[in-house]
Amino acid sequence: MATSFSATKVLQPLPLNSTRSAEKPLLAQSLKGSSSFLGSSSHKLSFNKPFSPPQSQRRSNAVVAVSDVVKEKKSKSKSSISNLLITKEEGLELYEDMVLGRAFEDMCAQMYYRGKMFGFVHLYNGQEAVSTGFIKLLKKEDSVVSTYRDHVHALSKGVPARQVMSELFGKTTGCCRGQGGSMHMFSKEHNVLGGFAFIGEGIPVATGAAFTSKYRREVLKEADCDHVTLAFFGDGTCNNGQFYECLNMAALWKLPIIFVVENNLWAIGMSHLRSTSDPEIWKKGPAFGMSGVHVDGMDVLKVREVAKEAVGRARRGEGPTLVECETYRFRGHSLADPDELRDPAEKNHYATRDPITALKKYIFENNLASEAELKAIDKKIDELVEESVEFADASPVPARNQLLENVFADPRGFGIGPDGRYRCEDPKFTEGTAQV
DSSP: OOEEOOTTTTTOOOOTTOOOOSSSOOOOOOOTTOOSOTTTSSSSOOOOTTSOOOGGGSOOSOOOSOOOOSEEOOOSOTTOGGGOSSOHHHHHHHHHHHHHHHHHHHHHHHHHHTTSSOSOOOOOTTOHHHHHHHHTTOOTTSEEEOOSSOHHHHHHTTOOHHHHHHHHHTOTTSTTTTSSOTTOOOBTTTTBOOOOSSTTTHHHHHHHHHHHHHHHHHTSOOTTOOOOEEEEEEGGGGGSHHHHHHHHHHHHHTOSEEEEEEEOSEETTEEHHHHOSSOOGGGHHHHTTOEEEEEETTOHHHHHHHHHHHHHHHHTTOOOEEEEEEOOOSSOSSTTOOOOSSOHHHHHHHHTTOHHHHHHHHHHHTTSSOHHHHHHHHHHHHHHHHHHHHHHHHSOOOOGGGTTTTTOSSGGGTTBOTTSSBGGGSTTGGGTOSOO
16 A cells, blocks of 8 residues: 655654643554554554453553554555555665575574574564665665664675674674674674664664764754664663663754664563563653654565654654564574574464565565566575675684784783783783783
């Protein structure tokens, strides 16, 4: 169904001293025509059986926040090109990016179990619509701050697959020279400001990046600095203090930032419905005088429409937006998680809503591309991922003298001895008996 935004009504926060009327709820509605989904098609969010929490855990008051998020575009011709949400070029770009994310993560699983990667590796399978829907709208100068589930965010932002894979392998050709690993992707060139292992710690970094953009534009008078920042984080993070503190600062200073909640319904093994007093995260935006919206995070086209409005508002200096993308991870929390806590029926339910399959269906139904064209993209991505593994495997491991680099501001305070050589080059260093 074709949709558009109303520039005057979309994503507006409540007045600071307004009263909330249960008679006229202003619930943010997702696009119509979707399958049953948490909050996607009704004025009151409903939790699909058998995944509904006990009535005692849910609030009975009317939901009040944002009105008319997505409107249906009225047109006589349903198949008219003006009705399409995307062009052929955009559709192929979205499809390629999502397929790259899925294929890359599937390869990561293989490499992890073959002993090529170490530590914890958290995969993004199932959530591709969120990364693609938002990041493919950004400019190179815009910033992205991620979590420990960061591989696909880096890929969507343009970091080459061979650099991401090499980082996972711990090789010097990785985007962090092998010192970051799975949970700490960083690229200055692509303005990927890092993956963060501890939940919530990336949000203040993103807020600082957004403040930098505003400062450059308003204080340093760099008129062309309209850069925005995306802060990605999960539902479990939304009970942490940094989240609320940064919402407050971003709203106070009208920072060009979008807080993107990837609500996959589980914080490791804790159900979101059990751990949060009000599971509708997007409502926390208007509480701070900020725009907030809920969107079906399994549909890249819906995510993209919401992202367009949020990014546009940020560029125009209209302040931050809180977007709750309800999605689902198809694998366990990490590759070390046997994933035995989630109900198989729940997993099967979301498996039928695969975002890549949904986009593929849309492309075919609207004659945007042929099956041969999509198969060509699949083949191209398979070859790209295979090449990234070969490149990473053949790349050198870091030298010992890299161990203490980028750890201390002044390496001579610890990392370099009086003779000018790295202390870690002392054969006794790893035995703990080196001269320090």
